[in-house]
Amino acid sequence: MRTLISPSLPPLFSLHLPRPSLFSRALRASRYPLTASAFSLNRLPTNPHHSSASRRELQTEAASKPSSAPPGEIHVVVGPMFSGKTTTLLRRILSERESGKKVAVIKSDKDDRYCAESIVTHDGEKFPCWALPDLSSFKERFGFDAYRNQLDVIGIDEAQFFGDLYEFCREAADKEGKTVIVAGLDGDYLRRRFGSVLDLVPIADTVTKLASRCEVCGKRASFTLRKTEERETELIGGAEVYMPVCRSHYVSGQGVLETARAVLDASSQRNATRDLEATSLSPPF
Numbered sequence: 001m002r003t004l005i006s007p008s009l010p011p012l013f014s015l016h017l018p019r020p021s022l023f024s025r026a027l028r029a030s031r032y033p034l035t036a037s038a039f040s041l042n043r044l045p046t047n048p049h050h051s052s053a054s055r056r057e058l059q060t061e062a063a064s065k066p067s068s069a070p071p072g073e074i075h076v077v078v079g080p081m082f083s084g085k086t087t088t089l090l091r092r093i094l095s096e097r098e099s100g101k102k103v104a105v106i107k108s109d110k111d112d113r114y115c116a117e118s119i120v121t122h123d124g125e126k127f128p129c130w131a132l133p134d135l136s137s138f139k140e141r142f143g144f145d146a147y148r149n150q151l152d153v154i155g156i157d158e159a160q161f162f163g164d165l166y167e168f169c170r171e172a173a174d175k176e177g178k179t180v181i182v183a184g185l186d187g188d189y190l191r192r193r194f195g196s197v198l199d200l201v202p203i204a205d206t207v208t209k210l211a212s213r214c215e216v217c218g219k220r221a222s223f224t225l226r227k228t229e230e231r232e233t234e235l236i237g238g239a240e241v242y243m244p245v246c247r248s249h250y251v252s253g254q255g256v257l258e259t260a261r262a263v264l265d266a267s268s269q270r271n272a273t274r275d276l277e278a279t280s281l282s283p284p285f
């Protein structure tokens with residue numbers, strides 16, 4: 001199958017890492033070598049602006065965090081359909097697993113294309129996954145103990161379909177030390193924000209927007225055009241329903257839709273004629 005992802009296209013957001021300040025170096029150093037008790041607020045210089053109640057609150061919060069869980073990470077991969085989101089997720093998951101990390105992948109059970117128990121790229125690559133109605137059921141299904149002690153990296157595909165995406169990712173990364181790699185559509189076929197994928201941006205470590213190739217002109221495609229007449233936001237489908245397009249062909253989508261409809265009509269016309277011919281050739285019952 002043709003590869004439509006251009007490796008030369010840069011991600012929308014690039015990562016700039018400034019020199020760490022003295023403060024940030026001190027903060028980073030405090031994360032790993034210090035135990036929870038060494039990181040006790042009692043040892044911090046007293047801030048005269050903190051009331052004793054708020055000091056107690058902060059102290060309780062610090063004590064309740066598991067001392068062994070280093071902070072996790074959130075990486076978000078978005079883009080239109082056919083831009084390589086699932087492929088990217090798969091590559092990252094495989095590379096984490098090769099480096100010795102324990103991984104698990106979750107996808108929405110709404111997506112019943114290809115295979116129920118695997119994430120599958122449009123090129124047919126597969127990886128076993130948990131197909132779930134929501135993310136909050138994952139820990140119980142995976143096992144609370146196994147989740148806490150034996151899982152480092154969580155991949156989430158079709159993230160736009162999960163209503164509890166934000167809460168799950170924040171808790172997993174902030175409190176449970178997990179690395180979460182999220183792949184999903186940033187926008188729907190009308191280019192409206194899709195689900196809560198974009199809500200993750202402020203709490204993410206990296207955000208990558210991928211592009212596909214416009215099916216009409218071959219240029220960079222950042223949007224997904226729906227070729228059919230359905231109007232609901234959620235409509236599971238692949239290349240028979242959607243196509244990646246550039247900005248100008250998204251805007252002139254009506255024309256593209258008409259072309260696509262004509263192609264579909266012609267092909268169903270051809271199929272109908274073939275069926276008719278096959279029926280008239282078959283012997284009568």
Ligand SMILES: Nc1ncnc2c1ncn2[C@@H]1O[C@H](COP(=O)(O)OP(=O)(O)O)[C@@H](O)[C@H]1O
Binds near residue numbers: 080081085087120239
């Ligand atoms: N219009 C298309 N129809 C079918 N497959 C396509 C189309 N455009 C691209 N592809 C293939 O899909 C691959 C990306 O698949 P995938 O990672 O599943 O994308 P995404 O998860 O972003 O939808 C590309 O490498 C390309 O080979």
Ligand SMILES: Cc1cn([C@H]2C[C@H](O)[C@@H](COP(=O)(O)O)O2)c(=O)[nH]c1=O
Binds near residue numbers: 082085184189236237
């Ligand atoms: C644009 C758009 C897409 N969907 C559905 C169609 C597919 O089932 C998934 C996206 O899959 P992919 O891995 O990104 O190829 O989402 C939808 O329900 N509504 C839309 O507007």
Ligand SMILES: [Zn+2]
Binds near residue numbers: 214215216245248
């Ligand atoms: Zn185009």
